[in-house]
Amino acid sequence: MTNLEGRVIRRRRALDPPAGVPDDLQLLATLAERLGVGGFSGDPRTVFEELRRASAGGAADYAGISYARIDAEDGVFWPCPAAEDGAPDHPGTPRLFTERFATPDGRARFLRVEHVDAHEPTDAEYPYVLTTGRVLAQYQSGTQTRRTRSLQLIAPTPRAELHPDLARRLGIAQDDVVELATRRGRARFHAAVTDAIRPDVVFAPFHWGGGSSANALTDPALDPTSRMPAFKVCAVAVTRVGGPEERIAPPAPATQPQPRAAAPAVPARPRPPARSRRSPSMKSTPRFLQGVYPITGEGLTKPGPVDAALRYTVPSGCSAQALYFRGGNSTGELVYVLLLRDGEPVRWFPIGARGDTHVPLRVVEDLPGGSVVELHAAAPEGVTGELVLDLGLVEV
Template sequence: MSVPHTSPPPTDTHCPYCALQCGMALCPAADGADGRPVLEVAERPGFPVNEGALCGKGRTAAELLAPGARLTRPLVRRAASGELEPAGWDEALDLVAGALARTRRTHGPDAVGVFGGGGLTNEKAYALGKFARVVLGTSQIDYNGRFCMSSAAAAGTRAFGVDRGLPFPLADVARTDCAVLVGSNLAETMPPALRRLSELRENGGTLIVVDPRRTRTAEQADLHLAPRPGTDLALALGLLHLVVAEDALDSGYIEARTTGWPEARSAAMAHWPELVERVTGVPVPELRRAAALFAGARHAMVLTARGTEQHAKGTDTVGAWINLCLATGRPGRPYSGFGTLTGQGNGQGGREHGQKADQLPGGRRLDDPAARAHVARVWDVDPASLPGPGRSAYELLDELGRGVRTLLLAGSNPVVSAPRAAHVEQRLRSLDFLAVCDVVLSESAHLADVVLPVAQWAEETGTTTNLEGRVLLRRKAVDPPPGVRTDLQVLAGLAERLGGRRGFPTDPEEVFDELRRASAGGPADYSGIGYRRIAEEDGVFWPCPERPAADTPHPGTPRLFRERFATPDGRARFVPVTHRPAAEEPDARHPLLLTTGRVLSQYQSGAQTRRVGALNAAAPGPFVELHPRLARELGVRDGDALAVVSRRGRAVAPARVTRAIRPDTVFMPFHWGGEGRANSVTNPALDPDSRMPEFKVCAVRVERAERDSAGGGAPGTAEAGTPGTGRSEGPAGTAGTNGATAHAR
């Protein structure tokens, strides 16, 4: 009697890309040439964030699991050839551990740096921070999420006492009456979330989009405000001025739930509409309409993203939008408030549990004696042994080869994604030793002394925290290829070689249980969350403290601030802010403004998406977007090669002429290296509070150019199977040995 063949059931999991963390299922479709199942992505309609909807990146995510698309063996740079060549794990780990120990012994622990990524799971982010502080004893750890959410995090903590991207579920957006979307192009960066804006309008609500470009998202808006890049702060203050002038404040809310209003009011009143029009270019009638729509709505919210945050005044700009929300009584009320749209897959959880230079697990401050004592007890170390806060991301990169001599880089590609990227690339090359843990041989990994191939999302179990503060479980669907280890196994192997034999388990659930204890009582309290509960409930919102003596567990907190804010007195804080110019204004030599962003079919530094055929076909390379008026002045047509030149560098890409951009502004996407690397041009000026670089605006000139035959599209040819082509050359053509750090896997 024959037994009918049954396929293994699908594995419910989550997309590896953005912070929506869309639910999906992975189904075995066939047996691969290496004996591992070939997986296909299927919809998972029951998951509430995306309800089955997936963008092109999510639908093609399984293609990166194929051996030909990724690293499968450790690579070591051989002295004789100067090339990266295959090696065994023991040799590779011995070399990395030896370099870390040698640098600590010769130059001290802070000469060792660690740079993580916003795509790491909570377990890996936690273990990486613990490894840096306990095993290496270094303060020099940060992560590329500093380039993503730090300004909103700083402003949220300053005003509300806690840093959580959305203090309400994403579904609430569809039920508000007026949403102001500032500096976000959801249609291309988070397409499944766009349905919430469509539902909002179908329900009779109003959408206001603030963006200097007429994006696909702006085309959905009832009102599109197109300010000059770098002037969002003036715009927000101008709207608050109008709310005050029209007596549209919620005075009862201000008195009962906030502090600091008189000072914030005084600062806003200095930004009258005509002044704001001159600064921003947004006409006064549009300002008045926006203020009336927002203040007159029963329920209203402001959502910010990188366009308003990636500035040297990003914290104050976000703070101005928060002040507008507080003055009209929005935060903590149904279908209202302020939120920010986290970008990277685990950008929220990645900073909560120890990758940030100034933060311990649970969102605790590293300079807080009580926080240090609590975490030290969990780690079984003396609190005095924990180093203090270190350098922020760009400052750490800028110090490479000088104070920081050896770097461990996990899941970041700063050669493409850091501001002033050519300078950062030189700093990476100047290191004594660079070790990279990654899935693919990125532009940064090409410069390493040792590359350690690690498992990716579908090959290991772990948790992430999405933009709503919902803790999710990514489930393992397939074994990694032979020769690939998990990041937890890598850290355990290094810790053992460096004398830290205890405290670095390789089982992710065991690591998560320790993370729960370390987070207990902190702002981001995960202590009441476990793997089984996450699976049963489709995620659990933090804070969720453990209730050992209670009959029922804590329900989690989908909506914050209903009764009080997370400040000592329970009140939200107005912070007075005033507009100031961008760190770099146009002049005679650089008369235009450059702003940067993403496109639909690529993600972050492109290290993964540029290896997926369908995505690369849809967005094969960089471009320069410019207005027809500017194109006529330059004598440029679509497809002509343009050079965008700033005080820091030059990027070359084809022209894309469109009326969707202001005549005084050009736009470039930042997903490519080579001659089209947008971040060769961008400004590393830092926000004084968040240490966020000013990615979104700098002064440039645009000129016709001949394109280099090297182009700026596909990654280097030294992928898995052809490591010998990874030779790096120093800035002057001399042999280089190193490299490391900045956007997500």
């Protein structure tokens, strides 16, 4: 793959897939074969060699990049033409446009852009702004991630995010069913009340279909230059239609919402007790590696175990997932905590001097039974103090 800085690197398989599950290249090669197209390889190295030949002489020239060079040089920057006979390898191009830009006279072009207001403003009937996007645990469509038990626990139902002030004004509590209506359609979601969003904005994920389809709401207006649809801004109305235990029923079949009278002020209802949203057949158990532990540094290059209590083995027949890490540092120096899986480092968390950190994890990967998770730590040599550690996991 090529990262944002133009460095061509290799991504290696972390785990072998289950038996009978092909990777994407193999699927494409199989599909091509069934469609009668020969010569389509499912081998990554073969495909990369074809990319080298196809890109030779182009703006993004990969011809001089090989697996061996990527491994030896920790990645190679494109463009990197193939070396002429007897000449040394091209070094790659870590920085583009050091001498000239890709314009006829080699000079940069600056274009003035005027601000343009949203295509669809709010009004009395649709007084709030709707924006759409991803939920981390469901990636794009959820067609794969909703088959993973731990991710299903994180995002079991489509949820629209509302600010607490807006929720109180509309009489909406956590997990209530709300209907979002725009000039194009309606969709229903469970409410997620959070102060991470503005009081005049509602967020809806686009991973669900049917009665919770965000695309039934969005504005089809196109940007005049990029031709991108206005998925991020449109006017919306919000109504509570059910309690937290009710299923999300599809909205009325009418394609156009009918004009509505202004809703009377509804007194804020007491917040109901937290309820489990998981399926009755799915049992989960929280697990925590946490406590306050003394630390004596042996050098930042020498992380080591802190305490036997910071080690967890996933029981056989279960799976688990790390959800968050919190850490505090009483020393006057930077320290870091290392998260290991089966003895291999997978994440490190720097904690500043007399500081703390909180990192949500929610990695897509499940930890199968038998996996060992542990926390190690490192500090500058001779530094002493205490660490406050808290790794939260869910076991399914």
